[in-house]
Amino acid sequence: METEQVSDAIGMIYDVALDQSAWPPLLAHLSVMFSCHFVDSFRRADDYSWFNGIAHGLEQTDYEEMFLGDWARRNVWGQRRPVRRAGDVLVTREITPVADLLRSEMYNEYLAPRGLHEGLRMDIWAGQGWIEDISMLRTWSAGQFTPGEITTAHRLLAHLRRATTVGRRLDEAEQIAIAGVSALEHLQSAMLLLSRQGRIVYANASAQTLMANSDGVVAAPAGLGSVSPASAGALQAVLDGACDRFGFGGKSGALRIPRASGEAALALTALPLRADTQPFQTGGRDGPAALVCITDPRMDVGSQQGQLASLFGLTQAEAVVAGELLAGFELREIAERSGRSFNTVRTHLARLLAKTDTRRQSELVRLLARLPLA
Numbered sequence: 075m076e077t078e079q080v081s082d083a084i085g086m087i088y089d090v091a092l093d094q095s096a097w098p099p100l101l102a103h104l105s106v107m108f109s110c111h112f113v114d115s116f117r118r119a120d121d122y123s124w125f126n127g128i129a130h131g132l133e134q135t136d137y138e139e140m141f142l143g144d145w146a147r148r149n150v151w152g153q154r155r156p157v158r159r160a161g162d163v164l165v166t167r168e169i170t171p172v173a174d175l176l177r178s179e180m181y182n183e184y185l186a187p188r189g190l191h192e193g194l195r196m197d198i199w200a201g202q203g204w205i206e207d208i209s210m211l212r213t214w215s216a217g218q219f220t221p222g223e224i225t226t227a228h229r230l231l232a233h234l235r236r237a238t239t240v241g242r243r244l245d246e247a248e249q250i251a252i253a254g255v256s257a258l259e260h261l262q263s264a265m266l267l268l269s270r271q272g273r274i275v276y277a278n279a280s281a282q283t284l285m286a287n288s289d290g291v292v293a294a295p296a297g298l299g300s301v302s303p304a305s306a307g308a309l310q311a312v313l314d315g316a317c318d319r320f321g322f323g324g325k326s327g328a329l330r331i332p333r334a335s336g337e338a339a340l341a342l343t344a345l346p347l348r349a350d351t352q353p354f355q356t357g358g359r360d361g362p363a364a365l366v367c368i369t370d371p372r373m374d375v376g377s378q379q380g381q382l383a384s385l386f387g388l389t390q391a392e393a394v395v396a397g398e399l400l401a402g403f404e405l406r407e408i409a410e411r412s413g414r415s416f417n418t419v420r421t422h423l424a425r426l427l428a429k430t431d432t433r434r435q436s437e438l439v440r441l442l443a444r445l446p447l448a
Contacts (some may be wrong), residue, residue, distance in 0.1 A: 079107050080226060085295050087233045091241035101130035103206075104230075109212040110225055112190055117206045122147045124204075134186065140184065150180040151209075158207075160235065163227045165219050166193035166211075189213040196222070196231045198238050206238065247304035262378075264291075264368035268344075272310075274298035275362050284368060290333040291368060298366065302332045309342070316344035317362035319344065324364065331368075336372045348437040371402060382442070386429045393423040399435070402444045 085101055101113040112133045117127030125146055129137040146152070151169045161329040180367035185191065190211040199206040219227075255336070256278060258265040266274055274297055277285065285293045292299050293307075298313060300306045312327035314320065324346025331338040339440050345365045378400070379393040388396060391414075398408040409419045423435065432438040 079103075080229065083107060083230055085231050087237045088240075091237035091244070093360070094241075097368050098130060099129050100126070102212060104208070105130055106213070107226070108194065108210050108219070110194075110212040111217050112188070112211040113208065115208050116146075117204065118146070118152075118234050119204050119367045126245045143446060145180055145184050148180060150175060150178040150185075151195070158197055158205055160197055162195075162197040163224055163231055164193070164195050165224070167218070169195070185211075192218055194227060196227055196234065198231065208234070209422065224302075234386075239421075243250065253421045263370075264366075266298060266366040266368075267362040268297060268313060268364045268366060269361060270363040271320055272313055272317055272319060273299060281368065284340075284370075288337050289337070291329045291342075300331055301334050305329070305331050312342070313342050313364070313366070318346060318363060318364070341369045341371060343367045343369075378445075381445075385445070388429060390424070392426055392429070395419060396426055396438075396442060399423075399439050430432050 076294055083100070086096060086100040086103055088098055097115055101115065105111065105113045112129065113131060114127050114129035114137070116125065116127040116285065125142070127137070127142060127146075131139075132141075151166055170178075191214045193209060193211045195210075197205070198208065200284045200367045219285045258276075258278045260281055261278065264284045266281050267276040269275050274293060277293075285291055288301055290301060294303055298309070300309045308329050309331065312329055315325045315327050316320075318324035326343070327347045328341070328343045328360075331342055332339050343366070345367075347363055347365060379390070382388055382396045383390065383393040386396075394412060395408055403411065405419050405423065406416055408414075409416045412419070423438075427433060427435075427438055431440055431442055
């Protein structure tokens with residue numbers, strides 16, 4: 075087998091690790107290398123409760139509807155021993171004797187009409203409840219797989235297994251990143267990720283709204299800026315420290331930012347991300363380096379009343395009082411805002427203390443303030 079063909083296949087294998095859409099070119103290349111008119115990459119759970127695949131050499135509808143839809147669970151080779159072992163290269167004659175294959179329902183109804191006779195399987199993964207392999211099939215007339223072809227398959231399989239491990243780790247990292255960003259979207263506080271140079275890498279919906287209103291902070295060309303010239307320098311110093319812009323070691327910082335509307339100042343906290351949470355910092359890429367949280371002391375907590383009611387078994391009236399306390403209002407203000415008497419609000423407070431296992435109003439507010447505002 076040509077050295078150039080093998081080298082090209084190895085390159086394609088690592089392309090797949092970075093981009094799953096690179097599978098079809100790889101399968102087509104293997105088809106040429108091994109003189110097989112069918113090649114597929116197949117993944118399944120041990121018990122066939124889940125499986126999928128991508129193939130070269132058959133019409134897509136044929137593969138998906140006939141093989142995946144019907145024969146995958148009854149695969150004459152997939153259900154026979156030997157037990158799967160990652161790293162094995164097996165010809166189908168080792169899995170199922172030819173005489174048994176010729177008598178099988180799958181061979182006579184599916185394989186034979188499509189010229190799928192001689193096969194070779196490379197077991198990429200077998201463990202933790204799932205299996206992954208590449209299978210290649212050709213006609214009887216193409217002959218059995220030669221020792222040279224099997225040696226080449228072993229060589230490629232070593233790279234396939236490494237690439238699969240790389241791809242799995244990249245996929246896990248991506249899923250964690252997606253989950254982390256999704257979690258930030260649920261928070262009522264404005265949350266931003268800044269790069270080492272201060273660039274805004276990500277801003278949740280609350281942050282985008284806050285910056286769009288230009289009431290305290292704005293999205294500036296260089297990153298996050300203040301609408302107040304008096305606080306601009308202090309804000310930049312805090313952000314530079316958290317982002318570790320000058321390489322002195324990231325440090326957290328906090329400050330209050332005045333608002334143009336005259337409302338209570340915003341509370342900003344900037345936290346450096348640990349080095350092991352910054353996989354995109356290598357190679358000169360300017361990825362996330364700091365997390366910035368901006369809280370409006372007077373933020374609307376009405377949406378949290380249902381959450382508080384569920385947590386502590388509060389009535390609607392008690393949840394309203396809890397939300398108002400969390401927003402910073404005193405009991406008399408709550409009475410006026412809700413149209414209730416001061417004594418009624420005090421009664422609700424007493425019930426709140428009992429249901430939250432707290433003894434004082436300050437202790438109750440401290441408890442509520444520690445809850446995530448989603």
